[in-house]
Amino acid sequence: QVQLVESGGGLVQAGGSLRLSCAVSGRTFSTYAMGWFRQAPGKEREFVAAISRSGGTTYYADSVKGRFTISRDHPENTVYLQMNSLKPEDTAVYYCATKNQVSSRSVYVRGDEYDYWGQGTQVTVSS
Secondary structure, three states: OOOOEEOOOEEEEEOOEEEEEEEEEEOOOHHHHEEEEEEOOOOEEEEEEEEOOOOOOEEEEEOOOEEEEEEEEEOHHHHHOOOOOOOHHOEEEEEEEEEOOOOOOOOOOOOHHEEEEEEEEEEEEEE
């Protein structure tokens, strides 16, 4: 069974930075595409960023493009989300997710395409 554990969330002032980590265990990390999603209070879960199995393809929501960077470290079985220039509207619980049986270059933006999810980490950006 695949397990995902997010970390790195916290409270930060607007304009600040955080780096989220998602450690994956249970199966071969290199076979997964990965994604980050977030859910703010009273809102639906939304896509943030995705990275292909190979790491060579990334994709971002328009709201975070140019500010967030997704990356993956295969030896460490970890995917990261570097978040810069944070805004109060970035406040949410952030979740990572994996999708198995994928091509090396594909990325996925719909939550229902993913197979396993982490428990989430809270990010709060104060104004």
